Amino acid sequence: MEIRVAQPDDAPGVVALRAIVHPYQVRGVESTRKMLAEPPPEMGWTAFVAEVDGQVVGWVSAQCSTWTSTPNFGEVSNLHVHPEHRRRGIGTALLTAATEHLRPLDIRRVRTMALPDGLPFARRHGYGPSREVRYSALELDALPPLPEPPPGVRLLPIVDLDPRLLYAADVAAAADEPGDEPVDSISYENWRYDVWDNLGLDKSASTTAEVDGEVVAFSLVKRDGDRMWSDFTGTIPAYRGRGLARLAKTAALHRAAASGVRVAYTSNDEANGPMLAVNTRLGYRPVASQWTCLADLTAPARSDDGE
Structure with a gap:
């Protein structure tokens, strides 16, 4: 050895x-x-x-x-x-x-x-x-239908997005994520390496909800063949409580399924009740846990x- x-x-x-x-x-x-x-x-x-x-x-x-x-x-x-x-x-x-x-x-x-x-x-x-x-999985052959976005909200893939707009939304959404330490010091350079320039990021499936040109919610997809990872789904604080995270994630899953993804995986802190509820409504089932x-x-x- x-x-x-x-x-x-x-x-x-x-x-x-x-x-x-x-x-x-x-x-x-x-x-x-x-x-x-x-x-x-x-x-x-x-x-x-x-x-x-x-x-x-x-x-x-x-x-x-x-x-x-x-x-x-x-x-x-x-x-x-x-x-x-x-x-x-x-x-x-x-x-x-x-x-x-x-x-x-x-x-x-x-x-x-x-x-x-x-x-x-x-x-x-x-x-x-x-x-x-909690780690959860979802078979993409039985997705719930994609609802119409509310007035003024556009659902767009990130492929043509200025990455700094997504970075700003990511920073705002992550600041109060439950965890051992606050996620409150994300440099653009490290974020770009880990997220935007990651070879697995599917920019055609990853989806933002935009209002007046501002990213207010998003769901990121990292892909390997017919498997995907929901890397992060979030909403900036001022737009929470409107169902936009679920809307963006549903759209991202539909886009991924249309391009051949068969199963989606994700993870959530057990204290993150809102996101666990979103995943449950989408049909995710627990498959493993870690501490x-x-x-x-x-x-x-x-x-x-x-x-």
Whole structure:
């Protein structure tokens, strides 16, 4: 078993591993390859793989969290190990590599995600569960009909949109999203990398609701073949309570279905009642859950397990 820094040519193996461990997550080979070849700017991002006999059997990424004003906050993301290679120390080795990458970046507080059966592993390494996140799926062959938009509201794909208009709406809509830390410090450069220039973003399906040229609600679609991820659906505060998020998301799903998408996935904090209600009305069904987990890097962690 070898733990090493991930390389662009690892992308097919990483995507294949993700399909086994987290089949409800959507990120294709080319967008993964680009992320490995051109990491996010100003985020101290890196990733590690575990390799056994030339096969990628483990993966983790780590970065500074630049979308929050909370200082010294970092992320250990997507730690997963192939089921046939667990209990051999691979998870511990990957987590150690990610943690040691963050320490010189002055990170003091770290968030990661864990499946329910991975919580004992997280606790043994100093991570305490914080918030439950629901993953849901929707088959697009039975979508509800698309209602007519209210007077003055236009539903438009983002393909010809000035990205700064979408950025402004994204920042406003995300500011009060439930989570461990506020999403209140999104630079345009990092947003553009993560959202607008993401190779998986389907700009023909992603939809905005616009009023007098202002983006007031939106639903973003990231796609890999016939699978899609509802990346973020939101409404700016002044226009909430009018059903515009559901309208934009319904339109985005219809556009995605018309272009060959078969199934849509999304995730929501269990405290996000309004968005969970939107997804329920659209027909989404829960398929998995994870927990956000937090750790203090200044505290020692136990490592007496065999993950």
